[in-house]
Amino acid sequence: MTQLALVIDLNVCVGCHACVTSCKEWNTSGEAGPMTDKNPYGADPSGTFFNRVQTFEVGEFPCTETVHFPKSCLHCEDPPCVPVCPTGASYKRAEDGIVLVDYDKCIGCKYCSWACPYGARELDEKQKVMKKCTLCVDRIYDESLPESERKPACVMSCPTSARLFGDIHDPESEVSVAIREHGGYQLMPEWGTNPSNHYLPRRKTRIKIHEDELERVDNPLSKEERKRHVGPSEGPSIDDMASW
Amino acid sequence: MHPAFSVIFLTTLIGAGQGLFLALYTSQVYSLFKLLPTQHMGLFYAVGALLAVLLLVAGLVASFFHLGHPERAWRAASQWRTSWLSREVIVLPVAMLFIALWGAAHYHDLTRPLFQAPGGTEVDLTLILGFIATIAAFALFICTGMIYASLKFLQEWHSPLTIINFILLGSASGFLTATTLSALLDTSLTHFYAGWALLFTVAGLVFRGASLIRNKRLRPKSDLRSAIGVRHTNMAQKAQGAMGGSFNTREFFHGKRDSFVRSIKYIFIVLAFVIPAALIIASFYRPGYLLPLLAFGIQYVGLIAERWYFFAEARHPQNLYYQSIA
C-alpha cells in the first residue's frame, strides 16, 4: 500500500513561511474555491490556512534555541477525524492514504476538528466547510506538469529543502530513508493516530577532541625541548619527528 | 473548548424532552402494575407527549444553528456505522416519532388490551409504543453522551460519567417538567413525579460531582514535548503562524478568565441541584404548580450553566500549539 506523506526537517527549517504562502497561493486558486480571509489588511486579520509555521524557544537565555515548526494535517494512518464524520465528507483514500474532505458533502458540523488532536483542520468562515491540507492532490498527479514538479506546493517552494515528499510505506523512498537514518519521529504518539508525516529532529554535529590531541606530550619541536638542546647537531633531527 | 449555545440548547432541551417522556411512561407502567392508583390519564399523557415532542423539536432547531450547511443535514444520517453524531441524527427523529405516536394513541384512547403477557399483564398499544419510545429515548441519551465521551484525547469527556450525567440531568429536568405539568393539570401524580425528580436531582449532584472531582485530578497526557517532539523542560511559544486569531484560537478556547469559569461551576451546582432540590421538598408541603414551575425554571438555567461549564472545562490537546502569539 502507498502512504504519501511529508517529512519535515526541523534541523533545516529556517521559519521563512515560504511553504505557507506557496500553499495558500496554490490552494486558494484551485478548483475548490478560495481559502477565505477575513479582514486581511484590517486590525484583526484571520484566514483559512492548510499549513502554518510556528516558532518555539527552547531553553533559557542565553542557552536558547529557536525551533521553527511547520504544522499541517499529518495524514494519520489511523485518523480519528474520519470515523466521527456523520456525512462521510471526511475520508481517507485507500490508494495513497491522503485524508480529504469532500466540500460538497460537508455540513460544517466541526466534529472532525474536535476529533483531531493536532488542530490541523480549519473551518472556512465563508464557505462554512471544513478545510485541511490535501497534500496538493490536484498537483501531484497532474500529468501536464513536468515530473519534477508533481510535488506539493510547499515542498516545491522550500528554499532550504526542509520538506521531503514521498511514500513512507516504500522502505527505499527518500522519505523512508530520511526517517530511518535521521531519527524521524511522529507527533503526539500517545494517541495512537499513527501520523504519516514525520519530523526530523534538531541535530548538532560535535567532534570530540581530547586535550592531548591538541598538544603532543613528546613534541620535539616544543619550546621546552628546543631549549634543552642548544648545541649544533644536538637539536631535533628528522628522526625525532617522523615515525619511520 | 468554546461552548456553543446551539449545542448547549440542543443537549439540554432534548434531555428535558426525553426525561419528560420517561416520566410519563414510568407512571403508566406503575399504574399498570397497580403501584399507582389507576385512573384515566389519556389526555394528560397526550398533552405531556406533545410537550416532550416540542422540546425535542426545539432542540433540533437549536442544533441547526451549529451547522455551516443545515440544508445538507440529511447527509448526516449516512455514517451510522462509525459516527455517534450520525447515530444521534437517526435516533432523534425515531424518538420523536414514537413519543408522538404514544401520545396520539393515548389521545385516541387506544388502550384496549391486545393480548395478555405471561403473568396476566394486559398489553395495549400504548404500552408497546411507549416501550419502543423508551428504548429510543435511552439510545438518544447514549448517542448524545458518546459524541463527547468517544473523543479519547478530550480526557475530561472520555468517561462513562459523561453518559451517566446526560441521563441523570435530562431525567431530572424531565421529571420536574412532568411534576409541573401534573400540578398544573391537577392530576394525582404530582408527588410521584416530584419524588423521582428529587431522586434524579440528588443522583445528578452525586455523579456530576464525581466527574468534577475526576476532572480536577486529570493529568493531561500530551504536553508541548510530545506536541513538537523536542525534549526540554523549558519551552515557550513565540509565534503561532498568524498574528490575528484563527479557527484554532476561536473554537478551542473559551476565552474567559479562570475566575469566571469557576464561578459558573458554583452557579450550576446551586441552580441545577441545590435550589431545585429544596424547592421540590417544599412542594411536598405546599401543593400548587408554582414551586415545581420555579424549580424547573431555575434548574433549566442551572443546566445551561452546567453544559457551558462542561464544554469550557475540556482542554483540547491542540491548544498546546496555540499558547501565545508573541
Ligand code: SF4
Ligand atoms: S492530522 Fe488531524 S486532520 Fe490530519 S489525519 Fe490526523 S487527525 Fe485527521
Ligand code: SF4
Ligand atoms: S465538519 Fe464536515 S468533514 Fe467535519 S465532521 Fe462535520 S461534516 Fe464531516
